Structures are given as structure tokens and as C-alpha cells.
Amino acid sequence: MAADIVLRGGAVVDATGGRRADVLVHDGVVTAVDGDLEAPASALVLDAGGCVVAPGLVDLHAHLRQPGREEAETVESGSRAAALGGYTALVAMPNTDPPIDSAAVVREVLELGAGACCDVRVAGAITKGRRGEELAPMGEMAALGVRIFTDDGNGVQDARLMRRAFEYSSALGVLLAQHCEDDELAEGGHMHEGEWSSRLGIPGIPVEAEAMMVARDVALAELTGAPVHFLHLSTAMAIAMVRAAKAADLPVTAEATPHHFTLTDEAVASYDPLFKVNPPLRPRADIDAVKAALADGTIDAIATDHAPHPQEAKELPFDQAPPGMLGLETALALAIDELDLPLERVLALLSWQPAHIAGLAGQHGGPIAEGAAANLCVIDADARWVVEPERLASRSRNTPYAGRKLTGKVRHTVLRGEPVVVDGEAQR
Numbered sequence: 001m002a003a004d005i006v007l008r009g010g011a012v013v014d015a016t017g018g019r020r021a022d023v024l025v026h027d028g029v030v031t032a033v034d035g036d037l038e039a040p041a042s043a044l045v046l047d048a049g050g051c052v053v054a055p056g057l058v059d060l061h062a063h064l065r066q067p068g069r070e071e072a073e074t075v076e077s078g079s080r081a082a083a084l085g086g087y088t089a090l091v092a093m094p095n096t097d098p099p100i101d102s103a104a105v106v107r108e109v110l111e112l113g114a115g116a117c118c119d120v121r122v123a124g125a126i127t128k129g130r131r132g133e134e135l136a137p138m139g140e141m142a143a144l145g146v147r148i149f150t151d152d153g154n155g156v157q158d159a160r161l162m163r164r165a166f167e168y169s170s171a172l173g174v175l176l177a178q179h180c181e182d183d184e185l186a187e188g189g190h191m192h193e194g195e196w197s198s199r200l201g202i203p204g205i206p207v208e209a210e211a212m213m214v215a216r217d218v219a220l221a222e223l224t225g226a227p228v229h230f231l232h233l234s235t236a237m238a239i240a241m242v243r244a245a246k247a248a249d250l251p252v253t254a255e256a257t258p259h260h261f262t263l264t265d266e267a268v269a270s271y272d273p274l275f276k277v278n279p280p281l282r283p284r285a286d287i288d289a290v291k292a293a294l295a296d297g298t299i300d301a302i303a304t305d306h307a308p309h310p311q312e313a314k315e316l317p318f319d320q321a322p323p324g325m326l327g328l329e330t331a332l333a334l335a336i337d338e339l340d341l342p343l344e345r346v347l348a349l350l351s352w353q354p355a356h357i358a359g360l361a362g363q364h365g366g367p368i369a370e371g372a373a374a375n376l377c378v379i380d381a382d383a384r385w386v387v388e389p390e391r392l393a394s395r396s397r398n399t400p401y402a403g404r405k406l407t408g409k410v411r412h413t414v415l416r417g418e419p420v421v422v423d424g425e426a427q428r
């Protein structure tokens with residue numbers, strides 16, 4: 001049995017509001033939340049003075065690269081990065097090698113996650129090999145607890161196949177998540193199509209490549225009655241469609257990444273592949289639309305799309321480098337810094353709302369009350385720090401934020417009642 005933990009001196013913030021309280025954890029469960037707790041003498045005291053004690057963050061979208069691309073990341077290293085970023089749960093995307101498109105590979109990744117610093121959940125592929133040709137055995141994966149299915153990295157192009165996937169997902173009670181990109185419209189593009197792509201002479205991806213698939217899937221969700229989750233939305237056009245779908249009470253949820261509310265396509269002027277990502281960085285008007293959608297509830301969650309790549313891959317010329325950037329260790333601070341939202345709203349977007357979408361409510365995302373699972377993070381919202389790529393826990397270094405000054409840092413993370421991060425240091 002794990003030692004008792006007391007989180008001392010912080011302000012508890014969860015979906016029910018905020019209050020000054022200590023939190024006592026015993027055997028994986030919160031056993032008391034009170035103003036001035038008597039803790040057993042043997043308890044490990046974690047100082048939360050000046051900090052917010054929150055439910056652990058939940059990432060709907062992380063690429064852990066295992067199996068197959070262990071030089072970029074492993075389940076272990078990615079989970080450590082997650083814990084340092086305040087996450088207690090994440091959903092590992094299935095575009096691994098082999099892809100997570102069968103019970104055998106689901107089982108393999110879940111086993112790799114068993115001793116990790118973070119509760120590793122797995123998304124299964126919608127189609128075999130993520131090839132978009134025939135449905136993967138979603139039922140056998142759902143039987144192992146898979147709750148989200150996606151071909152992320154690509155969208156499912158065939159509308160008829162996607163309709164059948166919706167029908168299966170509805171029967172299985174699982175959620176389809178779409179990477180919205182029309183392959184034919186996006187073909188050959190390496191950045192956002194607009195003023196900067198013209199100036200730089202880099203082929204562009206038009207906003208319509210995202211918006212057209214959102215429109216199609218909103219229609220299919222309405223046709224089948226099955227819910228859909230839109231991954232990493234980046235355009236004002238697609239966001240307007242989601243806003244209209246929600247107004248019509250359709251079962252639609254959406255996420256946005258920190259880079260899509262932080263960086264513009266102008267960053268690509270450096271030709272540095274660190275700024276290559278899919279969907280691409282967009283102009284200021286789209287960034288403003290993402291921020292407005294996070295503020296008004298059109299977008300439900302902030303997801304990292306943490307996408308590690310080894311140094312040599314990101315040293316290729318822009319048009320040859322793979323898209324993607326690290327995200328797990330910077331998401332919280334970027335949300336605090338860049339969004340003009342109270343911390344409680346930021347935490348809703350990073351913790352309890354994504355927990356609900358992932359089917360993890362009850363285990364993650366709070367509220368922090370007697371009897372709740374002890375998946376918690378302690379945040380010093382005023383701590384200033386500088387992003388130093390070499391100090392990140394990820395195996396990769398492809399952060400676009402090197403040298404950036406951020407505010408807000410995770411002090412402690414508690415996973416199932418165990419301290420996995422203490423004073424900003426990983427314990428495993």
C-alpha cells in the first residue's frame with residue numbers, strides 16, 4: 001500500500017469551483033478535503049502553498065510512437081513528459097508501426113503503459129492499417145476498453161466507409177475522432193495556403209481541406225445519430241460549422257491544440273521544419289477564431305497533438321520534413337499565457353471536459369472530493385520558466401517554443417495516489 005499523501009496549503013479548483021483546502025490521499029483515493037487537515041505523521045507532505053490543486057489534466061491526442069518509432073518516443077518517455085506537464089491520463093494515437101488496428105496491438109500498448117507515469121489509454125484505428133479501405137475490427141478493440149477510434153494522421157476519405165464506421169461506433173457505444181483533411185485538396189501542400197505560402201513559394205493547404213471534411217462528418221453524424229469528435233481544429237471556417245452543428249444539438253465535440261492558438265503561419269518564413277505541422281499553422285484571423293471558440297464552448301478541449309520526431313527528421317528541408325511538434329510539457333503554460341480565460345476555464349478545457357469526451361469521467365477530471373480517484377496535479381500558476389529543449393523529458397527535441405518565457409508550471413502530479421512528479425521532478 002502506498003504511503004498517505006497530504007497536499008498542503010493550496011487552493012482546490014475543480015468543476016465545482018474553488019476553495020482553500022488541504023487534500024489527503026490514502027490508498028489511491030482522496031479521503032479528505034478540508035481547510036486545515038490533520039494528517040497522519042507518516043504521510044508524505046507535498047507543499048501546495050501558493051498553488052492550485054486540480055484534477056490531473058487529460059490529453060485526448062498524444063503520439064507516443066511505440067511500437068515502431070522508439071527513437072522518437074516511447075510510452076515510458078512520453079508518459080513522463082505528460083506527468084511533468086500535469087497530465088494523469090492521455091489517449092495514445094494509433095498511427096504507430098504497426099498501427100493500433102487490432103486487439104493484439106492494443107494489448108501491447110496497454111501493457112507498455114502499465115507502469116508508466118500516466119494513465120495511458122489507447123485510440124484504435126477506424127480502418128485496417130489506417131489505409132481507409134476497410135473497417136478495422138473495432139469490436140475486439142472496444143472489448144479491451146478502447147473508447148476512441150481514429151485514423152489520425154489522415155482523415156477517412158471514403159464517405160460511404162465513414163458512414164459504416166459511424167453505424168458500428170453507435171452500436172459499440174464508442175466515439176469516432178476525425179483528422180479532418182481532404183487528401184485531394186491538401187495534396188502536395190506543406191503549409192497554410194495564403195499570403196505567406198505565396199511569398200515563400202511553399203505549396204499550401206487551403207482551409208477548405210479541413211472544412212469540407214467537417215461538413216461531411218457533421219452530416220454523417222446527423223444521418224447516423226452517432227457522435228463525432230473533431231481533432232485539432234485550426235480554421236475559422238470549420239469552427240463556424242461546429243458552432244452551427246452544436247446549435248442544432250448534433251452530437252459533436254472538438255479540440256484545438258496550443259500551437260493553433262499561439263503560432264501563426266508567419267513562423268514558417270524561417271523555413272524551419274520545427275514550424276511544420278498538420279493541420280498547418282494558420283493566419284491571425286484563424287487563431288482568433290480558435291481562441292473565441294475555446295472561450296464560448298464551441299471547442300470543448302485543448303489537446304496537445306504531441307508529435308515527437310528525431311533531430312535528423314526535423315533537419316530535412318521543409319518540404320521533406322515530417323509534420324508535428326512536441327506539446328505535453330508546454331500545453332498548460334501556453335493555455336495560461338495565451339488564452340484570456342480564468343484558470344478554472346483553462347482547467348475545464350484541459351481536464352474535466354476532455355476526461356468526459358474520453359469516457360474517463362469518474363477516474364480523471366475530478367471533482368476533488370472524498371472518495372474520488374487521486375489523479376491530481378498541483379500548479380504554480382505564477383511560476384515563470386523558460387522552455388529549454390534539452391531539459392524536456394521527451395526523447396525528441398522538436399519544440400517550436402525553445403527559449404520562450406512561459407508562466408505556469410506543474411509542481412506535483414499524483415497518479416492513482418502515487419507521487420509521480422514532486423517539485424517538478426519525475427519520480428519514475
Ligand SMILES: [Zn+2]
Pocket residue numbers: 152153154179231232278279
Ligand atoms: Zn491529426
